[in-house]
Amino acid sequence: MLTETDYFDVFAEPFGAFTYTFLYFLREFSCVFVGLSMRDDNLRRLLYYSVRERLASMEAAHFGGRRDARVKRHFAILRRDTNDTDFVIERGLARLGVQTIFLNDYDEIADHLGFVYEAGGDKWGDVF
DSSP: OOOHHHHHHHHTOTTSHHHHHHHHHHHHSOOEEESOOSOOHHHHHHHHHHHHHHHHHHHHTTOOSOHHHHHOOEEEEEEOOTTSOHHHHHHHHHTTTEEEEEESSGGGHHHHHHHHHHHTTSOGGGGO
């Protein structure tokens, strides 16, 4: 069981193994965040460093074309807000390399997973 104190201790070490491991996963794989508010400062910090690393790598390799599409490689599935703040949330997460998928109800997740899967370069129809 991970307590809140354990969580704080893990993130108190900015150069610890957990941070490096998490950054590795953010760099090497597309991640789908489901059931998170995406407001955790530690998660946002790691996403920020991941985007900075990707941008620096792309500039060093002189990538052209649609840079935004290459940087936004993660996905957050969030419930649509009734206060019309979705645009603000989407824009903030885009700066962290996260594409936001808003749903009215979590029962809609399966309908949207095909988009996420195909964004990774594979065909959703091949999964079945």
